[in-house]
Amino acid sequence: MNRRTFLLGTFATTAAIALGVNLYSPEFSSTDEQTEGKDYRLLFSVLLPVLLDGALPEVASHKLAAQNRTLDAINQSIAALSESQQDELFQLLDMLENRLGLLVLTSSMTPLLMRSPSELTQMLENWRYSYFSLMQTAYLGLRELVMASFYACPEHWSRIHYAKPVLFK
Amino acid sequence: MAIVDPIINGLNSGWLHTDGSQLKENQQFEADVVIVGTGAGGGVAAEILSQAGLSVIMIEAGQLRSSTDFNMEERVAYPNLYQQAAAMKTSDKAIGIFQGRSVGGSTTINWTTSIRTPTEALAFWEQQKSVKGLSRETLDPWFEQMEQRLNIHEWKFEPNRNNAALKQGCINLGWDYTVIKRNVAGCWNTGYCGMGCPVNAKQSMLVTTIPSALDKGAQLFSRVKVVKIEHHNGKVLALKAQALDSNSKPTSVELMFKAKHYIMSGGAIHTPVLMMRSDVPDPHKLLGKRTFLHPVLLSGAIFSDAINGHSGAPQSIYSDEFVWKNGVAGELGYKLEVPPIHPVLMASKLLGHGKEHAEAMANFNQFQLTIALVRDGYHPDSQGGQVRLTDKGFELDYPLTETFWRAARRSFASMAELQFAAGAMKVMPVSDGMPYFTSWKDAKEGIEQMTLAPLKTVVASAHVMGGCPFGEDEKLSMVDSYGQSHYLENLSVMDGSIFPTSLGANPQLSIYGITARNATALAQKLTDGREPQ
Ligand SMILES: Cc1cc2nc3c(=O)[nH]c(=O)nc-3n(C[C@H](O)[C@H](O)[C@H](O)COP(=O)(O)OP(=O)(O)OC[C@H]3O[C@@H](n4cnc5c(N)ncnc54)[C@H](O)[C@@H]3O)c2cc1C
Numbered sequence: 001m002n003r004r005t006f007l008l009g010t011f012a013t014t015a016a017i018a019l020g021v022n023l024y025s026p027e028f029s030s031t032d033e034q035t036e037g038k039d040y041r042l043l044f045s046v047l048l049p050v051l052l053d054g055a056l057p058e059v060a061s062h063k064l065a066a067q068n069r070t071l072d073a074i075n076q077s078i079a080a081l082s083e084s085q086q087d088e089l090f091q092l093l094d095m096l097e098n099r100l101g102l103l104v105l106t107s108s109m110t111p112l113l114m115r116s117p118s119e120l121t122q123m124l125e126n127w128r129y130s131y132f133s134l135m136q137t138a139y140l141g142l143r144e145l146v147m148a149s150f151y152a153c154p155e156h157w158s159r160i161h162y163a164k165p166v167l168f169k
Numbered sequence: 170m171a172i173v174d175p176i177i178n179g180l181n182s183g184w185l186h187t188d189g190s191q192l193k194e195n196q197q198f199e200a201d202v203v204i205v206g207t208g209a210g211g212g213v214a215a216e217i218l219s220q221a222g223l224s225v226i227m228i229e230a231g232q233l234r235s236s237t238d239f240n241m242e243e244r245v246a247y248p249n250l251y252q253q254a255a256a257m258k259t260s261d262k263a264i265g266i267f268q269g270r271s272v273g274g275s276t277t278i279n280w281t282t283s284i285r286t287p288t289e290a291l292a293f294w295e296q297q298k299s300v301k302g303l304s305r306e307t308l309d310p311w312f313e314q315m316e317q318r319l320n321i322h323e324w325k326f327e328p329n330r331n332n333a334a335l336k337q338g339c340i341n342l343g344w345d346y347t348v349i350k351r352n353v354a355g356c357w358n359t360g361y362c363g364m365g366c367p368v369n370a371k372q373s374m375l376v377t378t379i380p381s382a383l384d385k386g387a388q389l390f391s392r393v394k395v396v397k398i399e400h401h402n403g404k405v406l407a408l409k410a411q412a413l414d415s416n417s418k419p420t421s422v423e424l425m426f427k428a429k430h431y432i433m434s435g436g437a438i439h440t441p442v443l444m445m446r447s448d449v450p451d452p453h454k455l456l457g458k459r460t461f462l463h464p465v466l467l468s469g470a471i472f473s474d475a476i477n478g479h480s481g482a483p484q485s486i487y488s489d490e491f492v493w494k495n496g497v498a499g500e501l502g503y504k505l506e507v508p509p510i511h512p513v514l515m516a517s518k519l520l521g522h523g524k525e526h527a528e529a530m531a532n533f534n535q536f537q538l539t540i541a542l543v544r545d546g547y548h549p550d551s552q553g554g555q556v557r558l559t560d561k562g563f564e565l566d567y568p569l570t571e572t573f574w575r576a577a578r579r580s581f582a583s584m585a586e587l588q589f590a591a592g593a594m595k596v597m598p599v600s601d602g603m604p605y606f607t608s609w610k611d612a613k614e615g616i617e618q619m620t621l622a623p624l625k626t627v628v629a630s631a632h633v634m635g636g637c638p639f640g641e642d643e644k645l646s647m648v649d650s651y652g653q654s655h656y657l658e659n660l661s662v663m664d665g666s667i668f669p670t671s672l673g674a675n676p677q678l679s680i681y682g683i684t685a686r687n688a689t690a691l692a693q694k695l696t697d698g699r700e701p702q
Binding site for chain 2: 050051052053054055073076077079080081082083084085087121124128129133136137140141143144146147148150151152153154156157159160161162164165167
């Protein structure tokens, strides 16, 4: 069973573990223990439907494929970032997977997976229009990463009627 | 039709190229001149010095890529050809910065607009910044030489619709506009310059000066990053470098380069960073200060017919109506241009998310984007940014001052007026919370009231200048007007970092022309000991 089917097949439980695991280690993750091998797929799979609402295909199977494609692309995008950018991003993502971090960023400890799409939208809008630059940068960082990763995939270009020219037959 | 790849052919013909990622042990290399960086400055210097019969080593942190690799996709181009995968930002994240990182530097990915240094900038440098010998008359022959070398000609074809809107708006309003000169030969007019030219039409350093230097026996190191200038008693003794692996991470292999003369061409930001990290003498604390970006504001417009901003020469018309309008050191002026529009670029600069963003993206082909490049560094309240070293590298602070925001507001108004005059159905200043306006009258009122702020208002830049200024007064400059260090007798700087202000024009031709002058003088000095007059 490859990693993706595993994730999709046991989405709820795995997600609960992944997003709840830090319940028992309330301190924020330090930069040292992040990075290598860390996978934020579940976190992003919760945020994608909200950030990409209207851009993802409507047919369920296509939607799932587009989301998975974007999750792969996000991993690739993260790998291409500089070390200090990765550190900053991982710090943010760790906070979102961590109850205390969530409390700081969203005034609530409820794991993201257990929030409704409208609650997630509200959370993003709060960051977007926050007076705190930390929240605003969190919003912009996640937004840019997701948008850039989604629109980097040629599979997602048909909706915007874009195709690169064929130069050589 | 198959496209000839000059890089593959050159390598097969025996060019001396070393890919740092393949190196297994520490080594030392020597030449008459070692050049750090292969962009606009490094490429031109390499050709001139190797033509003068000097042995030359070029060191480039990025990889060697060529037309065969340029597949016209942003997901491939940005990580391979841009600094920090095109996601570089100022320290407060308010400005996104594009800079190149591959053989050819930013010229491999730039948009081909070629403009001589404006007379106003030259005069300001002479009067205020102690730069000597760079007047219209003395420089024009160098520009002419580089225009011929790089095939720089006025773009003779119809502008694409994105540029045509800029032109039409200017015509209808009676504003100044100019047809752009481009450094291309046999351009296919596809519109993918920013991802590397797949047909080798763009006369970037990758296909012009660097191959010519290699033909003359110069040696190229790619994926090798210079980390320290070893100097003692006013002289550079060597450059210390690290080989990088295929992910641009340092391997354990260390290289040492020795030469009679060393040229820094790592570009604004990286040249000052390397010099600061190496503790070169800087008694007046100038390094990394006054870094200029031509910070860019964006205005989006929807037209009823297709604009297809991704297709066709990305830049072919500009307007200088507002660049010098308020005097050189008065309220900041701005140049009006358009950029190429591709999905990742547009998606990451458009505001919001969810349905709001998706709907904006659905208009992709009807979207016209005008940009205003703010001329920074002349007004007393426009001191640019400051590069600082950090544990992991560097950061650039670039405060956006009230004076800048005043220029931003004026530029949003000019852009909206222009877009409506060109026939736009609706116009949106790209700043969070702004709606689409459906008339110039509404836009004018809305722009007067709009809130402008870092992180809210999108600001970007593809032009980085300054941080290691040239001039004769040591209180104002690190290197003299020929790029020769005031403090290290065998070190010169030849890249965009020498400009004491921004240019008010796209930088590449300024760097080509001034480097041609300075590298020619250096070649004379190194070959027959003659000092420049
Ligand atoms: C997307 C884009 C579009 C642009 N469009 C235009 C345009 O249309 N017209 C125009 O005039 N200008 C344009 N520019 C700007 C123009 O290309 C640059 O101003 C110019 O190339 C800068 O030249 P440079 O020599 O200072 O540095 P660069 O050309 O940036 O080259 C510097 C090189 O040095 C290397 N380097 C840095 N540090 C080290 C080190 N320590 N060791 C080894 N190598 C190192 C870098 O990897 C890089 O390859 C554009 C730039 C971009 C990014």
